[in-house]
Amino acid sequence: MIKSLIFDFDGTLADSKAMLIDLYNRIAGRYHFKMLDPADFDYYKSLSIRQCCTNLGIPIHKVPMLISAFLKGYTQSVQKLEPFRGIPEMLHQLKDSGFSLAIVSSNQGKNITRFLADHHLEGFSSISCSGELSGKGRLIRRYLKKNHLNTDQAMYIGDEKRDIRASRKSGIKVIWVSWGFDHYDEVRSAHPDYVARKPEDILRIAETARAKV
Structure with a gap:
């Protein structure tokens, strides 16, 4: 039972999907990574982290920094959810x-x-x-x-x-x-x-x- x-x-x-995309794009703009088109979200979600980095122009050594910025930004934006x-x-x-x-x-x-x-x-x-x-x-x-x-x-x-x-x-x-x-x-x-x-x-x-x- x-x-x-x-x-x-x-x-x-x-x-949270729209907020996650907006958060990534704000970080991408700051560090000159490729922006994420919402229409491509499902495609990128299906890729490995390394493949995402390659397609979005993110150096692999920048991933820890990106994760840290993402976590901080999520906490600051949670009231929008x-x-x-x-x-x-x-x-x-x-x-x-x-x-x-x-x-x-x-x-x-x-x-x-x-x-x-x-x-x-x-x-x-x-x-x-x-x-x-x-x-x-x-x-x-x-x-x-x-x-x-x-x-x-x-x-x-x-x-x-x-x-x-x-x-x-x-x-x-x-x-x-x-x-x-x-x-x-x-x-x-x-x-x-x-x-x-x-x-x-x-x-x-x-x-x-x-x-x-």
Whole structure:
């Protein structure tokens, strides 16, 4: 029986794509890197870091500086973020239905905490951040252990193929949401357990899964 729902942040709760592109372009303008056309975002997201650097004219030794500037800029711009339409209502309904809510993200905890406070999204019992794109699986397993949850008592909700893979490694089922960064063609091969086309689908899926014994 499902008791806990674990959410990704960027692309799942927070609509951050436009802000991320704007932030990169401001940094690129400062250091004379190639600007990123929003229409090319999905293409660059599919490349390796080295390929991105080559195509955008970023010397590989500048990557640590770029990451540092990006993290600083994100924190300074977090107040511009908005939740996707329907997310606040869905979260309140999940909480009222008795689900425990948590966040596992590669973003920084201070950014997530600020966002939740700005938009009055209370009710999350745990916020875990890895700071690494590949660290979610470990954090999910740690969350399950700390909260004495079996793998059939929690689900992860995310928007990217790596979210599905992290859930698989953790042994829990995953809801892929269609409004985030990855398109269905990108995640199809990872076989998400459930697909949510709109936020209220998450409530329906979670309640149906909870009813199964």
